[in-house]
Amino acid sequence: MSIAPEIVTPEIVTLQNLRRITRERALGYGITLILIGVLEVLWFGGAGSALKTTIELGYNSSTAMPSITSALRVIPLLIGLLLLAPAVSHAAREFIPERLKFTKGVRNFFIIVGGYLVIWPIVLWLGVNSDGALRTLTIPVSTTGYVVGILTVVAGILLAWRRFDRGASPLLYAGLIVFMLGFLVWVARGSNVSGLHLQLTGILAAAVAAATFLIFGSLSGTLCERSGVVNIAIEGQFMTGAISSVMVVSAMNGTGISKLLGVLVAGILGSLLGWVLAVMSLRYKANQIIVGIVIVAFCTAVTQFIMFQVLDTHQNLNGAYPLPVWAIPFFSHIPIIGPILFDQNVLVYVAILGVVIANIALFRTRWGLRVRSVGEKPIAAETVGVSVTRMRYGAVILGGFVAGLGGAAFTIGPGTNFTFGMTNGYGYIALAIMIFGRWRPYGALMASLLFGFTIALSANLNIYLNQLVIPQQFISMLPYVITIAAVAGLVGRIRPPAADGVPFSRE
Amino acid sequence: MKLELRAVTKHFGSLAANKNVNLVVEPGQIHCLLGENGAGKSTLMNVLYGMISPDSGQLLINDEVVSIRDPKDAVTHKIGMVHQHFMLIPVFTVAENIILGSEPVKPWPFIDHQSATERIVALAKEYNFDIDPSATIENLPIGTQQRVEILKALSHNAEILILDEPTAVLTPQEADALMIVMRTLKAQGKSIIFITHKLKEVLEIADVITVMRLGEVVGTTTPAETNEAALATMMVGRDVSLVVEKPPAHTGDVTLGVTDLFVQDDRGLTAVKGVSFEVRAGEILAFAGVQGNGQTELVEALTGLRRVTAGSVVLNGTELVGQSVRDVLNAGVGHVPEDRQRHGLVLSLSIADNLVLDQLDSSQYKSWWGRKLKAIVENGTRRIAEYDIRAQNEAEPLSSLSGGNQQKVVMARELSRELKVLICAQPTRGLDVGSIEFMHRQIVAIRDEGVAVVIISSELDEVIALGDRVAVLYDGIIQDIVPPTTSREDFGLLMAGSRPTVSAGSIS
Numbered sequence A: 001m002s003i004a005p006e007i008v009t010p011e012i013v014t015l016q017n018l019r020r021i022t023r024e025r026a027l028g029y030g031i032t033l034i035l036i037g038v039l040e041v042l043w044f045g046g047a048g049s050a051l052k053t054t055i056e057l058g059y060n061s062s063t064a065m066p067s068i069t070s071a072l073r074v075i076p077l078l079i080g081l082l083l084l085a086p087a088v089s090h091a092a093r094e095f096i097p098e099r100l101k102f103t104k105g106v107r108n109f110f111i112i113v114g115g116y117l118v119i120w121p122i123v124l125w126l127g128v129n130s131d132g133a134l135r136t137l138t139i140p141v142s143t144t145g146y147v148v149g150i151l152t153v154v155a156g157i158l159l160a161w162r163r164f165d166r167g168a169s170p171l172l173y174a175g176l177i178v179f180m181l182g183f184l185v186w187v188a189r190g191s192n193v194s195g196l197h198l199q200l201t202g203i204l205a206a207a208v209a210a211a212t213f214l215i216f217g218s219l220s221g222t223l224c225e226r227s228g229v230v231n232i233a234i235e236g237q238f239m240t241g242a243i244s245s246v247m248v249v250s251a252m253n254g255t256g257i258s259k260l261l262g263v264l265v266a267g268i269l270g271s272l273l274g275w276v277l278a279v280m281s282l283r284y285k286a287n288q289i290i291v292g293i294v295i296v297a298f299c300t301a302v303t304q305f306i307m308f309q310v311l312d313t314h315q316n317l318n319g320a321y322p323l324p325v326w327a328i329p330f331f332s333h334i335p336i337i338g339p340i341l342f343d344q345n346v347l348v349y350v351a352i353l354g355v356v357i358a359n360i361a362l363f364r365t366r367w368g369l370r371v372r373s374v375g376e377k378p379i380a381a382e383t384v385g386v387s388v389t390r391m392r393y394g395a396v397i398l399g400g401f402v403a404g405l406g407g408a409a410f411t412i413g414p415g416t417n418f419t420f421g422m423t424n425g426y427g428y429i430a431l432a433i434m435i436f437g438r439w440r441p442y443g444a445l446m447a448s449l450l451f452g453f454t455i456a457l458s459a460n461l462n463i464y465l466n467q468l469v470i471p472q473q474f475i476s477m478l479p480y481v482i483t484i485a486a487v488a489g490l491v492g493r494i495r496p497p498a499a500d501g502v503p504f505s506r507e
Numbered sequence B: 001m002k003l004e005l006r007a008v009t010k011h012f013g014s015l016a017a018n019k020n021v022n023l024v025v026e027p028g029q030i031h032c033l034l035g036e037n038g039a040g041k042s043t044l045m046n047v048l049y050g051m052i053s054p055d056s057g058q059l060l061i062n063d064e065v066v067s068i069r070d071p072k073d074a075v076t077h078k079i080g081m082v083h084q085h086f087m088l089i090p091v092f093t094v095a096e097n098i099i100l101g102s103e104p105v106k107p108w109p110f111i112d113h114q115s116a117t118e119r120i121v122a123l124a125k126e127y128n129f130d131i132d133p134s135a136t137i138e139n140l141p142i143g144t145q146q147r148v149e150i151l152k153a154l155s156h157n158a159e160i161l162i163l164d165e166p167t168a169v170l171t172p173q174e175a176d177a178l179m180i181v182m183r184t185l186k187a188q189g190k191s192i193i194f195i196t197h198k199l200k201e202v203l204e205i206a207d208v209i210t211v212m213r214l215g216e217v218v219g220t221t222t223p224a225e226t227n228e229a230a231l232a233t234m235m236v237g238r239d240v241s242l243v244v245e246k247p248p249a250h251t252g253d254v255t256l257g258v259t260d261l262f263v264q265d266d267r268g269l270t271a272v273k274g275v276s277f278e279v280r281a282g283e284i285l286a287f288a289g290v291q292g293n294g295q296t297e298l299v300e301a302l303t304g305l306r307r308v309t310a311g312s313v314v315l316n317g318t319e320l321v322g323q324s325v326r327d328v329l330n331a332g333v334g335h336v337p338e339d340r341q342r343h344g345l346v347l348s349l350s351i352a353d354n355l356v357l358d359q360l361d362s363s364q365y366k367s368w369w370g371r372k373l374k375a376i377v378e379n380g381t382r383r384i385a386e387y388d389i390r391a392q393n394e395a396e397p398l399s400s401l402s403g404g405n406q407q408k409v410v411m412a413r414e415l416s417r418e419l420k421v422l423i424c425a426q427p428t429r430g431l432d433v434g435s436i437e438f439m440h441r442q443i444v445a446i447r448d449e450g451v452a453v454v455i456i457s458s459e460l461d462e463v464i465a466l467g468d469r470v471a472v473l474y475d476g477i478i479q480d481i482v483p484p485t486t487s488r489e490d491f492g493l494l495m496a497g498s499r500p501t502v503s504a505g506s507i508s
Helices: A015-043 A071-092 A104-127 A141-162 A168-188 A200-226 A234-251 A254-281 A288-311 A337-341 A345-363 A365-378 A378-383 A388-409 A426-436 A441-462 A472-487 B040-046 B071-076 B094-099 B113-126 B144-154 B172-187 B199-205 B229-236 B295-302 B325-330 B340-344 B353-355 B373-388 B403-415 B433-448 B462-465 B487-496
Strands: A050-054 A137-142 A325-327 A344-347 B004-013 B016-027 B029-037 B056-061 B062-068 B080-081 B160-164 B191-196 B208-213 B216-221 B254-264 B270-280 B285-286 B307-317 B333-336 B421-425 B452-455 B470-476 B477-482
Touching: A015 A141, A015 A168, A015 A288, A050 A168, A050 A200, A071 A104, A071 B487, A137 A141, A168 B421, A200 A234, A200 A344, A200 A365, A200 A388, A200 A426, A234 A254, A234 A426, A254 A288, A254 A325, A254 A388, A254 B333, A288 B172, A288 B373, A325 A345, A337 B029, A344 A345, A345 A365, A345 A388, A345 B004, A365 A378, A365 A388, A378 A441, A378 B403, A388 A426, A388 B071, A388 B452, A426 A441, A441 A472, A441 B004, A472 B229, B004 B040, B016 B040, B016 B216, B029 B040, B029 B199, B029 B229, B040 B160, B040 B191, B071 B080, B080 B144, B113 B144, B144 B160, B144 B172, B144 B199, B160 B333, B160 B433, B172 B487, B191 B199, B208 B229, B216 B229, B216 B470, B229 B433, B254 B295, B254 B452, B270 B295, B270 B307, B270 B452, B285 B340, B285 B433, B285 B462, B285 B487, B295 B452, B307 B433, B325 B333, B333 B403, B340 B403, B353 B403, B373 B403, B403 B433, B421 B433, B433 B452, B433 B462, B462 B487, B470 B487, B477 B487
Parallel strands: B029 B191, B029 B208, B080 B160, B160 B191, B285 B452, B285 B470, B333 B421, B421 B452
Antiparallel strands: A050 A137, A325 A344, B004 B016, B004 B056, B056 B062, B208 B216, B254 B270, B254 B307, B470 B477
């Protein structure tokens, strides 16, 4: 006797109707790209043909680099290619004709050798002078605008016309990044005349540094909201972590152990605030948003008090002690990428490692499955014996710890002393980044880097504000414009955890 | 496994949800728990499953007293429950849903997906289920989701399965398949507690029937000793007519004409995909279909609550698409919404105020400085008498009324305007048999006054009883418009998206 009855199953999501959905999206994305391209041609292209922008690839052009054939240059590239080869071959498998597929090993070998023979010469040709130093590029603004704009329009037309269902999002992102680069070139135009040089490596390194607290913040938001609790208190956890870590490190005169202790204290105080949020919203079922905002207000008042009543008179408690900077052997010597990713303070590595661990924990482990189930449909988790309250407590306290570390990244990370108001609302921006990153750790990382870039860019350009063609304030607005775009759903259809912010009671 | 409940009592405030309930389920028995909404069936089962703690009473398993304080205890005592609203996480896979709470880990803390999948495949094979462990729940049809729920309970080694109104969301064919599953489980020695208010199913599958009314057990019987009418009388406590008395329709001109209507749902997906139909004065067009096939969006589009992507809705020659809700109502559209508590009424306002909610800008109830309180109160008292609304007075807030009386208020309000078309979505959802009878009579009466009526219901019985013509919605498309005399099998096929091989006699 067969259980499966003879009925026509209702239409479920198959590859075909999935394509139908993404095709509508491709049209929208394509039109967006066309608009961006037209904007580039009109705006950047019309800048005047004589204007040029100078971009320094290195920190400054006289930095001597190891010779081209040096092991310092070759080894990191080879290791990078070895690591990337499987991913590249996996992603490329659908685009390669059947008869060229070979075995996995052969494919990887081709990718590594090809990468070495193709990428390396291009990088060297573009970026390095004959004497081995990083090149300074002089870019004509108007031509760049035309080229970039027309390419974007063509890509947009192709996307809108052919409705590629695959590759629509990457194309849109590529288009947006190109637009930002065009903007960068345009905004710094005339710089070769006045001596304004954009330092690419410098900006990007600053971007990663600025992204650090955003990574911690958005990761905290991701952990909490995956369990169904909205953590608006990240801003307060930032402040608390920032001031407490400085005070701990300064009180112990910046010894090695004090720095570890400072980071830990920041995290623990953060999780304490997370615990308060959890008790209020889980035990007493108070509105999570209101509790979060009250916690921020409380932290603002307390840090204000400490700042002006304690630190004013005991200035030795507010010292500038940076965390150690670790240069990863070989990798820190890669041109451009090296100083950005592999020559940073310890907290930067902790942040990136935290993202990797959080991603594995959320999507591979028992704990992660339970946290997500509690955030999606708590009643379903409860009926199979998963304690909703306990999972949420854990996630919120852990999220608080992560946000506290983010606070430390404001002060002892780069080694500045605490100033009141230095968190500047980035705790709220972190939540926008979390949405931008679609409640995924890797998404949070990528979105944080993008936001970090805009922050670093506006900071870098602010130095030359009287030479800029647009008011400095417009550039400072950039991160917030992106925030609005992100929250308004311009990043595509995003789906929050279904029970996000919804209190749970069993009866 | 033998299960016994002794003298279970549970109060919610002053309301007794369960009063001194006794129940015995023998091993390998299909025990039907029958009763109206609010009779206390679900409360009793939630007590049994540890979701609600009773005020007093005992629970015995194999003649030993056990205590079940939370669902985890219930699972350890081999009690499994398939809730009316599935306890599945839509974005998780089948496997993830089944292992949740008892995940195999190797090495700690990583989930051992491979052994989980193997176990589920083996289990599915044992019970002859066709299930792909890697499919995502939200992509599966409801019937399959239900089987995942059953499988989840079985994977926890359940010996007793509680099925809470399992057929409410199924097409007739899916319901038949479920009956087969239940028989298979019974053959394996599992006990089943089957909760429903559908009499046909009870008589078809039950070994023992326990009927509950107002929190108490009013009787225990077997299918051999009883019939539908007797069960209905037990459920309601008095004789009820199960048949709608409906004289043949005297149809007039086309009142409502809908052509090529396209409507999107909240997620931006097209939910109504080119629906066209006509309703004449004095006839009832009933829409059948499993929930979620565009019914909600269709109703909201007809009443101006939802933006229409394309198409037209014409009422007596006037285009309604693009008009405000106010204008749509003034044109003569009455609307009994699907969720009366959220969309039909303001629960904290008085009966009298609710009865004039849509007429507050008419000069009858509005003066230059505010409301005409006297007229509103007067209207309230009159309607309460006219529609037999059980309430102390017209000033009582809606929240203190029962579901049936709340629905009467909605109906009284809609019928107090000059209507050309009445749109009723799920008019009797959650109502007791007595109130259903009343609603049905009202609907037939308004039809006979020459109003065009559109009924949308997920209860096939209701659709067949009320409709002069029946349109079947599937995936946002009208599969066919057929006479109500069409066989249930053909309705089932239409509701599942396929056309019957033998023509059902399309009359569109």
